[in-house]
Amino acid sequence: MRILSGIQPTGELHIGNYLGAIKQWLELQKNHECVFPIVDLHAITVPYNPKDLQKNIIETAISYLALGLDPEKSIIFVQSKIKEHTELSWLLNTITPLSELERMTQYKEKSRQFKKNLNAGLLNYPILMAADILLYQTDLVPVGKDQEQHLELTRVIAKKFNNRFGKTFKDPKALIPKEGAKIMALNNPKKKMSKSLGPQAYLSLFADPKEIQKKIMSAVTDPGKTIKYDPKKKPGISNLLIIFSLFSSKSIKELEKKFKNKGYAEFKKELVNLLILKLEPFRRKKKGLESREVYVREILFQNTKKAQVLASSTMEEVRKNMGLI
Numbered sequence: 408m409r410i411l412s413g414i415q416p417t418g419e420l421h422i423g424n425y426l427g428a429i430k431q432w433l434e435l436q437k438n439h440e441c442v443f444p445i446v447d448l449h450a451i452t453v454p455y456n457p458k459d460l461q462k463n464i465i466e467t468a469i470s471y472l473a474l475g476l477d478p479e480k481s482i483i484f485v486q487s488k489i490k491e492h493t494e495l496s497w498l499l500n501t502i503t504p505l506s507e508l509e510r511m512t513q514y515k516e517k518s519r520q521f522k523k524n525l526n527a528g529l530l531n532y533p534i535l536m537a538a539d540i541l542l543y544q545t546d547l548v549p550v551g552k553d554q555e556q557h558l559e560l561t562r563v564i565a566k567k568f569n570n571r572f573g574k575t576f577k578d579p580k581a582l583i584p585k586e587g588a589k590i591m592a593l594n595n596p597k598k599k600m601s602k603s604l605g606p607q608a609y610l611s612l613f614a615d616p617k618e619i620q621k622k623i624m625s626a627v628t629d630p631g632k633t634i635k636y637d638p639k640k641k642p643g644i645s646n647l648l649i650i651f652s653l654f655s656s657k658s659i660k661e662l663e664k665k666f667k668n669k670g671y672a673e674f675k676k677e678l679v680n681l682l683i684l685k686l687e688p689f690r691r692k693k694k695g696l697e698s699r700e701v702y703v704r705e706i707l708f709q710n711t712k713k714a715q716v717l718a719s720s721t722m723e724e725v726r727k728n729m730g731l732i
């Protein structure tokens with residue numbers, strides 16, 4: 408099976424990215440052919456600084472390696488280096504109904520958030536994502552819950568294309584984890600943890616012990632004192648319970664029992680210790696890679712060649728079937 412999933416180089420990766428997506432990637436790369444682009448073309452649909460983007464692209468590549476993605480097993484590259492992503496995206500534009508794009512939740516949210524920069528790229532974002540996925544004849548797309556709707560649209564586009572021009576693309580399926588598919592923001596447990604909500608909302612995967620302590624101890628909790636999983640009534644503590652459970656491999660039930668007569672502060676202190684222990688190896692590995700940028704760039708270069716072979720092969724078929732040659 409072929410797996411594809413990407414992350415935008417918009418800043419540090421956070422524990423939401425890890426629990427919703429990257430943790431699955433690490434398992435999948437053991438037995439499947441995996442394609443993991445750094446999706447820089449998606450990142451430019453919202454206001455950004457070109458200098459920061461350059462830095463973030465390399466940072467994300469370093470982060471992928473530090474977290475355990477293996478460039479011998481998985482294809483790690485920068486999306487914009489393969490021109491076929493934008494070419495296929497344009498072709499898919501011509502068969503994607505406007506109404507489908509306008510009803511996408513992410514578009515609605517982002518167009519509210521970035522009122523002053525309401526560009527066509529923000530609306531067409533899911534078409535580029537469909538191109539990313541279909542270009543590599545992907546079977547499975549391991550993503551967090553927020554991307555489910557885009558995945559469904561990808562499948563609609565693939566079906567439409569295949570019906571109109573003959574079978575060209577595979578039908579990709581989303582792989583969404585049962586737990587951790589939507590980690591909530593630390594400062595607002597009603598919103599998804601994401602970089603764009605600001606530094607108080609997320610915990611970086613490379614945070615040092617001091618930062619972990621600060622962010623977790625000040626995470627928003629709920630009225631009352633009991634450590635109980637109840638996402639509706641207690642969204643703050645429920646979110647922290649999910650994080651604790653996934654990093655410790657203990658069930659939520661076990662944790663509720665362990666912290667039965669204990670308060671939020673004690674629970675948070677233990678979570679801090681757990682996260683320091685689990686995130687420390689990532690931080691150490693990243694530090695080591697930061698001084699080896701030439702090596703990281705070489706990995707990206709070599710992997711781009713592998714991605715190019717796959718992308719060219721699909722595009723040849725697409726152009727032929729659409730009557731372009």
Ligand code: AQP
Nearest residue numbers: 415417423424427428550551588589590600601602603
């Ligand atoms: N909170 C989350 N919980 C679970 N999974 C998540 N993902 C993102 N946030 C969570 C998954 O991580 C992958 C990469 O997503 P992204 O590049 O969109 O990351 P982001 O942190 O969401 O980025 P931004 O820049 O802050 O964008 P917005 O504002 O759109 O969230 C995906 O598989 C995603 O599902």
